[in-house]
Amino acid sequence: MTLLPLFLDLKEKQVLLVGGGSVAQAKLRSLLPTGVTLRAVATRFSADFRLEAEGHPVHLLERPFEAGDLDGTHLVVSATNDPEANARIASQARQRGIWINAVDDPPSCDALFASTLRRGPWTLAISTEGAFAGLSRALRLALEDLIPDDPxxxxxxxxxxxxxxxxxxxxxxxxxxxxxxxxxxxxxxxxxxxxxxx
CATH class of the missing domain: 1.10.1200 (Non-ribosomal Peptide Synthetase Peptidyl Carrier Protein; Chain A)
Structure with missing residues (x-):
C-alpha cells in the first residue's frame, strides 16, 4: 500500500498531543508554527516540554488520557513511548473517524509526519512511510546543504x-x-x- 502525501492546513483546527517527554516535544515543535488549537495531555510534562510550550497557546492537561479528550479533535498525535497506549488511543480515535499519528508505531498510524525542509515559500517533505525515520532525516540534512536558504x-x-x-x-x-x-x-x-x- 502506498501512502498519499498531503499538506494539511491545521490553522485553528483542534489537535491533541498525548505525551510530555522529548518525543512529544519534537512533535510540539512541528505543530506550533501551523496555527493549531493545541491541547496536550500527559501524566507528566518535562521541564523542556513546558519551556517549548511557554508563550504559545497550548493547553496543558497533566493527567492520564481520557476518551473525552478526543471531543472536537481533528488530529491526534500519540507520543507516549507505550505501544499499548498508542494502540488504545488509535482505536478510540479511529472509531470517531479522527486521524491518528502514533510516533514510531506505524500500525497505530493513519497519518505520518515527514522530515521537512523549509526554504522561503517552499516546504520539502521526505518520508519512508514509517519504515526508517532516521533515513528521512539524513536525506533532509543532505538537501539542506544542497538548497541554501536564499531570499x-x-x-x-x-x-x-x-x-x-x-x-x-x-x-x-x-x-x-x-x-x-x-x-x-x-x-x-x-x-x-x-x-x-x-
Whole structure:
C-alpha cells in the first residue's frame, strides 16, 4: 500500500498531543508554527516540554488520557513511548473517524509526519512511510546543504505572481525560462565525462 502525501492546513483546527517527554516535544515543535488549537495531555510534562510550550497557546492537561479528550479533535498525535497506549488511543480515535499519528508505531498510524525542509515559500517533505525515520532525516540534512536558504526563492514566487498578468503563451515561455535559470543556478548539470579512447 502506498501512502498519499498531503499538506494539511491545521490553522485553528483542534489537535491533541498525548505525551510530555522529548518525543512529544519534537512533535510540539512541528505543530506550533501551523496555527493549531493545541491541547496536550500527559501524566507528566518535562521541564523542556513546558519551556517549548511557554508563550504559545497550548493547553496543558497533566493527567492520564481520557476518551473525552478526543471531543472536537481533528488530529491526534500519540507520543507516549507505550505501544499499548498508542494502540488504545488509535482505536478510540479511529472509531470517531479522527486521524491518528502514533510516533514510531506505524500500525497505530493513519497519518505520518515527514522530515521537512523549509526554504522561503517552499516546504520539502521526505518520508519512508514509517519504515526508517532516521533515513528521512539524513536525506533532509543532505538537501539542506544542497538548497541554501536564499531570499531569491521568495522572489521567484513573486515573479510568478507578476507573470499571471501576461498573455498565456508569453507567460508560459517566461516561466519556462525562469525555471531553467533556477535549475542552472541551484542544480548545475555535471560535465559529461570524456569517453575513454579504445
Amino acid at each position: 531569491d526563492l521568495q522572489a521567484l514566487v513573486d515573479l510568478r505572481q507578476q507573470a499571471r498578468r501576461l498573455p498565456p503563451e508569453v507567460r508560459s515561455r517566461a516561466l519556462q525560462k525562469l525555471l531553467a535559470d533556477f535549475r542552472t543556478a541551484y542544480f548545475p548539470s555535471p560535465r559529461p565525462s570524456t569517453p575513454e579512447l579504445p
